[in-house]
Amino acid sequence: DIQMTQSPSSLSASVGDRVTITCQASQDISNYLNWYQQKPGKAPKLLIYDASNLETGVPSRFSGSGSGTDFTFTISSLQPEDIATYYCQQYDNLPITFGPGTKVDIK
């Protein structure tokens, strides 16, 4: 199975700050990498697919980059409604695997 790691596991930032999360795959997954947002008590929501493509309706402050084994997810200006846990997920090989998540809150 492909192992996904994320860092940091949690972070606190101020409203308006730029927030960056990294995700690393245990082997080359090309760009088969998605990012999801999960708010407490809610289902996950797809934000970024294929490493860098913004899902329809998702605010442009969210972005993703990377390929191969190293990926980055960025919130350009953190908003209060962005409080959530963010997961990366690879789908290059079955089983689909998720990173452990990064919990983002407001300082």
Next chain:
Amino acid sequence: EVQLVESGGGLVQPGGSLRLSCAASGFTFSSYWMHWVRQAPGKGLVWVSRINSDGSSTSYADSVKGRFTISRDNAKNTLYLQMNSLRAEDTAVYYCARDRGFTMIVNYWGQGTLVTVSS
């Protein structure tokens, strides 16, 4: 509007069985792959299973292979997960989720149904 509504969760004893259902609406169900993803309390997301659009091809996580069976009834717009030989470690919220098409990218999720395996 895409809607996925899970049902069938509850409390079951170790070794028992449960069948989850997911009623789909707002899209042409028979055109999309579907998935089950679970989340243990306070833990991360774990992919469980996937079925193709006509039900002829399925895939499973090793942790559930041989115990869980994914199926679908396209006439009823419903996805199922038959869970047998349940273990305490199967305790989780189970999400029904729709693929973008046949891409393995999940872009719609239900609200989830809680399965608790305990004596």
